[in-house]
Amino acid sequence: MSEALTTVAVICLTLSEKIAAGVFSVEGRLPSERHLSEYFSTTRITLREALSQLEGQGLIYREVRRGWFVSPPRIIYNPLQRSHFHAMVREQGRSARTEVIDAAVLTASDTVCNKLALPLGSEVYCIRRLRYIDGRPVLYVEHYLNPQFFPNILNADLTQSLTDLYSTQYGVSYGRVRFDMVPTRLSEQASWALKVAPGNPALFITRVNRDQHHRVIDCDLEYWRYDALQIDVEVN
Structure with missing residues (x-):
């Protein structure tokens, strides 16, 4: 498995666990992409691949010009x-x-x-x-x-x-x-x-x-x- 794919898997797992634990703010906003890239020591491209996978699972969503948020219960x-x-x-x-x-x-x-x-x-x-x-x-x-x-x-x-x-x-x-x-x-x-x-x-x-x-x-x-x-x- 390539380093990028390993990093994507780590980001997805880490953020999924944080979401399940209710770590993020009351309104469910995730940290900025720049902050997350620095936190995981990765590129924006790799980070966005992980965020897209979590979005595809329905765990998070993105609002134009506002950033990423935890999806509320369906x-x-x-x-x-x-x-x-x-x-x-x-x-x-x-x-x-x-x-x-x-x-x-x-x-x-x-x-x-x-x-x-x-x-x-x-x-x-x-x-x-x-x-x-x-x-x-x-x-x-x-x-x-x-x-x-x-x-x-x-x-x-x-x-x-x-x-x-x-x-x-x-x-x-x-x-x-x-x-x-x-x-x-x-x-x-x-x-x-x-x-x-x-x-x-x-x-x-x-x-x-x-x-x-x-x-x-x-x-x-x-x-x-x-x-x-x-x-x-x-x-x-």
Whole structure:
């Protein structure tokens, strides 16, 4: 084994043990790359290889212009449970917040029209939101709504749960849902919103929702930070 590979293994093991022991600051920030390079008596290239391996394991993450941080515990996500984001996070003893990036009427792409069972070129409502767990942005989502079912919804408080808003304002509740989950790379928009470098790994979830009358009402395109989520499903 080469000296560089040995050094990478030592760095990974040492930092993993320090993370497990809770050595780093309350906010989980790791020392700077320069400090770590000096501590391990190695080059930045070797150090970054070790940090990239730890990032790939979901132990740490990097924020643009802020440095490296210890990854918080993952949220357990069961797609078979009909619980909205805020409720799911609160039930696990964490804090949730939603920020609206923008909301508008636009001409949907062919892909979105097909998912919503609408004619090509149809106008839809598009709501883009950023969702936080314990103050950390973990989910960038684009919601596409069929305007027929939700008149004037863009004037509502869109930081709240859309599930609750549908129910209280429109008498619409979710029925059958279709999920599609694939590992991917963050899009440029998602990277910017989540404050990470473009191309970072992510879990991409597409969700097409029907209401209690079996009508397709909306679809969500979700980009999750890959270290924020753990899928857990039990089927009888």
